[in-house]
Amino acid sequence: MADKISFDAPRGMRDFYPADMVWRNKVFDAFKAAGEAAGFEPYDACVVESYELLERKAGEEVGEQLYHFLDKSDRHLALRAEMTPTLARMVAQRQKELHFPLKWTTIAQCFRYERMTKGRKREHYQWNMDIIGEDSVLAEIEVLGAAVDALKRMGLKTDDFKVHVSSRKFLGSLLEKSGIPAEKHAQVFLALDKRGKMPDEEIAAMLKDGGLSEDETKATFAIMDLKSYEGSPELKELFRLAGIAGFADSLVFDIGVIRGLSYYTGIVFECFDTQGEFRAIFGGGRYDNLLTTIGGEPTSAVGLGFGDVVITELLKSRLGEGAVKRKGTSIGFMTEGERDAALSLAMRLRREGDRVDLALRPQKPKKFFSRASEANAAKAVFIGPDDVNAGKARLKDLATREEKEICL
Numbered sequence: 001m002a003d004k005i006s007f008d009a010p011r012g013m014r015d016f017y018p019a020d021m022v023w024r025n026k027v028f029d030a031f032k033a034a035g036e037a038a039g040f041e042p043y044d045a046c047v048v049e050s051y052e053l054l055e056r057k058a059g060e061e062v063g064e065q066l067y068h069f070l071d072k073s074d075r076h077l078a079l080r081a082e083m084t085p086t087l088a089r090m091v092a093q094r095q096k097e098l099h100f101p102l103k104w105t106t107i108a109q110c111f112r113y114e115r116m117t118k119g120r121k122r123e124h125y126q127w128n129m130d131i132i133g134e135d136s137v138l139a140e141i142e143v144l145g146a147a148v149d150a151l152k153r154m155g156l157k158t159d160d161f162k163v164h165v166s167s168r169k170f171l172g173s174l175l176e177k178s179g180i181p182a183e184k185h186a187q188v189f190l191a192l193d194k195r196g197k198m199p200d201e202e203i204a205a206m207l208k209d210g211g212l213s214e215d216e217t218k219a220t221f222a223i224m225d226l227k228s229y230e231g232s233p234e235l236k237e238l239f240r241l242a243g244i245a246g247f248a249d250s251l252v253f254d255i256g257v258i259r260g261l262s263y264y265t266g267i268v269f270e271c272f273d274t275q276g277e278f279r280a281i282f283g284g285g286r287y288d289n290l291l292t293t294i295g296g297e298p299t300s301a302v303g304l305g306f307g308d309v310v311i312t313e314l315l316k317s318r319l320g321e322g323a324v325k326r327k328g329t330s331i332g333f334m335t336e337g338e339r340d341a342a343l344s345l346a347m348r349l350r351r352e353g354d355r356v357d358l359a360l361r362p363q364k365p366k367k368f369f370s371r372a373s374e375a376n377a378a379k380a381v382f383i384g385p386d387d388v389n390a391g392k393a394r395l396k397d398l399a400t401r402e403e404k405e406i407c408l
């Protein structure tokens, strides 16, 4: 007898059964609709990249989490952990032909060898919205506005989430004023990003490793208590424009938002549920140097990554199972004698544009209706011998229980 193979997906990888697809589609539909409404163009790319493109020299977590391997010709390849390096590569490759600014969007499957915690898997889908080649803060507004729009389309309310915003440029200028030179900032950012995830003593040790004196470390912690963005013209403009766009109440200034990726250069943001129950819903910011880092021409850029894992957990918790829309019509029949009538009715409704699930064999009514409910059908018709004789049946609305006649 053959050895039994485990039926589990590899740790951290995900199967999507039909019941899971209902949620995934709800989330993806909102991503796509919000991207479309804001005039972003869809793109896609390979999941496998050269390791060289994805490797990190800055000691960032994502670099350590790469799934990588040698192919049969000894090419060093890796599965993408995020879309941004791939996007930069694609733009750099056609930099002469493309018309900037670009507004591009995709839903990318990404892989990270993460420590498995709530909201973190080793495989996730990430909605990306990026604007390449625009310095104006209106680019940040367009990206953030679309993300807020997606959250609303999923059924969340303004009170359910907040986008925490800061600026690395602003933080950098404050550090500089405290005498901490620019070459130390990358290290300071990586250390500060760990705040809240590890004790301040460990952060202080990281800052010391990054070359900061005790006084500089103290000054750094003092800066982190700042509550006002008045000293930053770009943040002031961001909040002002968000007011005009109608989502300023979804933004809050938070100097503690640093971001774990080293390529960010300006405004950075991260979205959280207001109850503080889940990990970040989405994150992003301005990254004006990434194209030059990989050998392209200097180009400004801003974008975000919005994963499917945390948002699905949040939607299930805040909206409940009832949030998934009922759709289509289920048709069933009692005996073989009504099968032809059921098939005819199904074809007629499909021609009219309805989504119809036709039972494949005779059933008892109770069984039929419970299956139709489970399948989240909006309506159901059960055809018995009397209905065929009368030439009509009853179409039942499964949410309201109302019935109306339908011709056979």
Ligand code: HAM
Pocket: 081, 082, 083, 084, 112, 114, 119, 120, 121, 122, 123, 124, 126, 128, 129, 130, 261, 280, 281, 282, 283, 284, 285, 287, 302, 303, 304, 305, 306, 307, 308, 309, 310
């Ligand atoms: P990130 O913060 O590493 O940024 O990821 C963005 C979002 O992807 C997170 O807020 C979370 O929703 C989701 N995510 C990341 N890792 C996982 C995981 N292991 N499991 C589940 N969800 C996850 C980036 O990746 C940037 N490239 C975003 C960006 C685009 N910046 C500019 N353009």
